[in-house]
Amino acid sequence: MQTFLQVLINGTGKGAIFALLALGFVIIFKATEVVNFAHGSLALAGGYVVAVLKPMVGWWSAAAAGITAAAVLALVIERLLLARARNASDTSLAILTIGVDVLVLTEVVRRLGTEASPFLGDPYDVKPLTLGDVTVGRSEVVALAVSVVLITAFFAAFRFSPWGVAMRAQSENREAAALMGIRSSRVTASAWAVGGALAGIAVLFLATQDFSGGGLSQATHGVALAAFPAAIIGGLTSPGGAVLGGFVVGLTEAMTAQYVDLDFAKVAVYLVMLLVLVVRPSGLFGRVVQARV
Amino acid sequence: MSGQTTGRTPGRRDVRPLRVSEVTVRFGGLVAVNRVSFTVEPGSIHALIGPNGAGKSTCFNAISGVCRISSGRITLGDVDLGRTPPHRIAALGVGRAFQNLALSPTSTVFDNVMLGRHALTGGGFLGHGLRAPWLRRAARRHADRVAEICDFLGVARYLHTPAGVLPYGDQKRVDIARALAVEPTLLMLDEPAAGMNASETAEMAALIQDVRDELGVSVLFVEHDMGLVMGIADRVTVLDFGRLIADDVPSVVQRAPEVIAAYLGVDDGQGQPAVKTRAGGGFPGTGGGNGDPATSPRPGRDGRAEPDSREAMG
């Protein structure tokens, strides 16, 4: 029971991070219909800035700079590249982001070199929390708290703020939204920036001893890939689904690692995704798009 | 067109009636087609009309199997189309051209039309990859037939041009050629004259009649151009809000009060003006003066409407 609680809390904490990544991924998809394969690279680039600045300006300022860097990078990708390829098909745009991913990933990994991978979770990493007779990683608990705050804030903004209204309007019907005076480019750009910032926050927890047992490296990019199954499980068009998908992924991974096999954990995540897709090809809450003829 | 070399049935085809009986199609809570029944008699030209959102295209989609019917039956001869996998329906002799030109823009006209013969041809990856002689022979035969059909439609000179670069009217013709390449007994045309000018519409009318006369097939078509509808249709089925409101010969349909009401819009009790509230197409009787369909193949712009854009599932 004790172990189960421990696994449950750790899994939920991990899930919270996947939820942040998947949420950003889905926001971008909803606003621009681009499947952003460079999402892992956004996280990696943000993390790299944190790692470089941390010894100079301290963790808090470095973290803020890293989050900003990830948001700016996302913005640059959108403004500089995607905005210029509006007429390309969604598959072409997805492949474009794969190209960007290769570039960013290669450069960050090259810069990191072969030295020890930097850990990014200074204030909370490797400081276990004991709650009653359960000991859990502090990173997971902080991640969960941060995610709950951010996700709540996002849904409040999505529901009530002018930005959220514009976002939703645009994802429903781009032309109509434009006619109503919603500036599509501003909505699109802000969606990318938000997605990037969320990835920048997520990496502060990904590259920790608690979370992955490793610092910032190419492997972090692989871990961040789990944002895809999370988003797909929930349905690419559903922010709520992305959050749920994130938790499903986190818990599946933690439970499998504990009760089945450590190495099998990642596979299990993807198998759950396949299972969902076979039953519901658009994910749990995804909109079914029907072609018109 | 008479010298058929590779059809299902040489010469006159075994054309059977299409019976739509009590068909209902629902999308979620929306009833797009509500207990509609009509029959397309063998060898007849049958029009399906109605204002925007009346359920015409949904009806088409139900017949060609791309949307499932909630209740009712659609049969071609004694085959139940509702129980046939959608991709098998073409092989039963149903050819369909689309409202919004579903051609592959980068493929040649030949490739586009040849696709219509998918069910009539065979061979998979290995057969074609290894260039099996019998497949090559069959392919040449089918290619001749495709050229013949394209010639009949007047697009033969574009055979090796990418379909996407052709003028709109020719793309329409390629689309119809593709539907004919299926060697259908029932040819379904979704707004064949949409976006065409008067003379092009007249040509289209002649073409549809030629197809029926020479091949003896049934033609079921959706159209907003009332001149075209009243000019060539043997029978007209009118839908409004998913319900059937008239099903008769053109001269009767034109005078039916329900049809006039549907096309002009009626006072809905909310202070709306009683004219032109939601009509997608021109009223059958207007603009023509004489109501005699036999003498008025008027493919003029009077009955013109924008292509149907609001209907669910196109």
Added chain:
Amino acid sequence: MSDSNRAAGDMVPGDGRWWRIGRVAGAALLIVVLLALPLYLPGEWLKVGTWMMTGAVGALGLTLLTGQAGQLSLAHGFFLLVGAVSYAVLSGPAGDPTYIGFGLPPVVGLLGAVLISGLAGAAFAPVSGRLRGIYLGVASLALVFLGFWLGRALPAVAGSTSSGRLPQPFSIFGLSVDVSRQLSSLSVFGVPLGRDERTWYLYLLLTAIAYLLAQGAVSGRPGRAWRAVRDNETAATVLGVSVVRVKAGVFAISSAYAGLAGVMTAWWTGIMKPDESEVAGSYGVTVSIAFLAMIVVGGLGSLPGAVLGAALVFGLPVALPLLTQSASADIGSGTAFSPIVITNFAYGALIVLIILFEPSGMAGLGRRLLGPARART
């Protein structure tokens, strides 16, 4: 779907007589050059060529799936693994205490490996037949992770992670590929045909078969069905194409191509060994993305484009060290611009630039340059 970005391979070239003669002459010249190269090139350059051909075979398969049928896959690496492992097991020596092997002749092993890869792809039908485009791309990531785990969980099949197992070199009718130049009894124009030369001819034959099969299918009924499914699934259905079957089928075919590329990879590296991580290595996500890069750079759907793209993406990292002669010296410092890094930059940038500026890739560029010549005929 109005979109001009995905169809480099569809356009039928003009059918002018001179154009056709030119094409035949060009093809004949190419064949002569490819057959003669081993007589002039040193072994290490032949290895660059055979590696390019390995990439070409995999890229041909992927361009059928992604370029022709519009289905994205990131699982190409996984099917390379299936092919390589199947070959190692089928043709591996029977009775080996560490590794499972059936001791079958290499030809049987090769055909079996291709067949097994195709069947593995066919088994993915419940997913590959139902999902579209990008959804399939993300779903296919599952296979990469599954393959990585299986490879490490079954060392008796896939080779141990430390030393790996040796794939049986190819031989047929007593004629082996694995013969050193000094001992070779076979020579052409006085040039003895050793391991590298023989591998070149074997790979050339395999690539040619793969290319011709794909060409026949693309220009025939299967190709038309693929493009119809890519451009409009509903219209394809109405015209009699079973969309589910076509999508599942082209996925299986693409997998078989990847399987063949996997066997060629195992021969080329001379070792069968599972990857160190899911992302890097010979069978991971990175390799899948490299294949995707090849077909985008070459022009989606274009067969010559796939071959050219493969030459660039697989050729560059092995050719650069030969050109600079200083390959391994500064890799140790970690942050150096190693050939791999340079290649990654090159094809990452190429993907971006090509999608932005030349969506039909090198094939489109070539067509545009040759366009005037064709028009004149």
